[in-house]
Amino acid sequence: MRGHRFVMTLALCGLLTGLVSAPAAAQDMQALLQEIREAGREQQRINREREQRFLRERDKQQQRLREARAERDAARRKAEAARAEYEAGQRAIAEREQELQEASSDLGRLFSAARSTAGDLHEQARTAPVTIEIPERLDQLAAIADNPELPSISQLESLWFLLVQDMTATGQVTRFDGEITDIFGNKREAELIRVGDFSAFTRDGYVLLPEGGRRAQLLPNQPGGGYVSAAEDLFAAEDGALKPALIDPSRGRLLEVEADKPDLMARVHQGGVVGYTILGIGAVGLLLALLQLGYLVITGRRVRRQLDDTAQPSDSNPLGRVLGAAGSDKGEEDAELLELQLSEAVVKETPRLERFQSLLKLFVAVAPLMGLLGTVTGMILTFQSITLFGTSDPKLMAGGISQALVTTVLGLCVAIPLLFLNSLLGARSRALVQTLDEESALVLARRLEEPGNA
Template identity: 35%
Template sequence: MKLKVCLSLCLFSLTTSVMADNHNQTSLVNQAQTAQQQERQHNREREASFQQTEQTLREEAERLQKTKAALQKEIDSLTSQFSKNESALAKQEEKLRLETGSLGEIFGVVRQNAKTLRSDLSHSITQIDRQTYTPVVDDIVAAKSLPSLKQLNGLWQSFNEQIRASGEVAAVNIPYVDEAGIKNTEAAARLGSFGLITEQGYMNWDHNKQVAIPYLKQPDDGPTLNSIAPLLAGQTQPLIVDPSKGTLLAQLANAPTMLDRLKAGGVVGNIILGLLAIGFIIGLFRGISLAVIKQKIKVQLKTPERHGDNPLGRVLSVYDKEKHRSVEALELRLLEVVVDEQSHLEKGLSMLKLLAALAPMLGLLGTVTGMIETFQVITQFGNGDPKVMAGGISMALITTVLGLVAAMPMLLAHNILSSQAESIRTILEKQGIGLVAAQAENDQAAKDDVEQAA
């Protein structure tokens, strides 16, 4: 019984399991069929989309082909038109060349001369009152085509105007900036195209600011507005003119004065000038002393019996004191006095000779110092700008000049003073020798008298 029940339960369980498996299989088949239908539907939609895209691309390709054909046709047309235009342009250029002939060269010459004239006019003082045709010249310079007859006539008139203006002296009123920087109007005379003259002298015309500025330095005996009144009245008058139209006048400010040249010598130059001053004082003092002594000696020679305060008088006074001695003793005493007087006569001359020899040596020292300074400047800044090296070179040259200038007069003074001292010493020696000879004659005469008396 129990076995039947167990078998029944097992059979029921198996039947239930088979029915469940059948149900599951039916569900899976249904899901697979549904998914397959959905896949087919999706594929159909994609195929339709692809077909639509293919149709669109085909239409776009046809449109682009038509556009390409149209563009190619337009390119061919433009190429043909360009060739025709190029041919026509070449024919027109040849026609223009044949018709213009040498006018192209004339235009180049006219334009070049117009440029030169405009450059001259922009810097000329004639722009104050004699530049009526400047706009015509500017038009010719800026033109890209052949100048018209009116322009050519204006260019000729401008040249003619400048020629006339360069040969006239005209009274003008110019804007003037004084030393305080105040701008006012002042009467002036335009001397052709060379310069402006006011009461202060020549004026520098600033063409950029259209004002006149006085030059830093005027030429010697330079003209003024009052001094050229005869020229303004139509008369002739000699006048200092700057042919460079202001360049030389501007360079006058850069021309160094004697004081500037002496300052350029530096410390060495000042020492040389000091030596020159000392030598001048010594030479002047000794020259006056020797001249006075020589004059006193001349007076003494006229009156030998009166012993004055001079070298010859002292020699004669020694003779009077020592004339009772022997000739040898008298000669030695006179020689002593002459040597003593000679030392007084030559006093200071050795110093003068030393200064004359020392001055060029100091000049050489200044030259070496200046060149060292120049080389230092070249090392620091290079040698591109001569103005940077000018200080050292100027010192080198100025000290050399100062040394030579100081040495020559001192050497000449030493020679002259030495000659004067030698002349005085010669007089003293002659007089001394004469006194010794006179003493020897007296001694010999006395000896002869004694022998005769014996």
């Protein structure tokens, strides 16, 4: 298009030139036309060449497009084949996994049960007396219980052996040498006796295995009540001899509780000053009651002997002194005067017979009141502990509660026996006073029956 415009432009310029300069030579016009024709032919040639190149490039692009489409189709077919192969492989893997899972389900349950059994036995072995004798079994059980992978055949055999060993040890009484820790924290070798899987002890007393520990510890407080002597008898017994032994199903925990129980003196000390005062009152009251009871028993015997022989009054007993107050001159005494003399004699003897009873009644009334005082004091201490430390640790409140309860118990334990003793003393003294009254009345009646006293 640009070539045609160029030719038209040249023609237009030539025409204008001809119009301006009409006299120009015809040869120039011919030459110009010839140049225009040649330029047009050249431009056509160039256009044909350009068109041919365009066509060739178009053919090449079409060829490349066909090749690219062929490659795309080939790649797509290859991808589809690979996808089909992959899906077939996945289905095969799923089928194999399903077969493996079905084939290993029983075995998996077996391994799970093995790990669970090893874990349970490991927890028991941490405090079992058998571990004192065989400490290496803790590591073996932990290796099986904590193994994230499937146990090996050797581990399963080891677990089976440990189970059989534990069952066998439960029914055995063995004597062995082991390392223990005494109450001062010192390590030493000692001879031990293990009774099944329940208790273990040395010549110094019972031992236990701390949770997670590997060395036995001697109980700091040994239980009383003959428990330690039973252990000593086992060490002294000959092989094959039958001896009673203490077994603790809790593997030492009940022994710790028994050993930590306070004895009688510890209970008394928990009462504090109020408890000591109550016991002092009880001791004084008991001493006075026993002294008076002994006096009344002896006096009762003497009075009974005097009743057998009233004609010979004796000053060693109250009845003899009352009879002696009646006098021997029967004719000169007036009946009223004799009655006054006998009443005075009985009144003189009564205080001795009723001695300490008023004081004992006071002790009987004071002892529970002192116990109540200790209870109030203990509760005050308890509330002070709660105020300072809260209720997070019950042991901090145990002192005040113990004092509150112990003093109450001590007050009742003192008051109840003294109450019975006072009642016994009162009954005996009243019986003796009644005997004196009866005999004095009998003496007075006999005097009034005599001639001249009517």
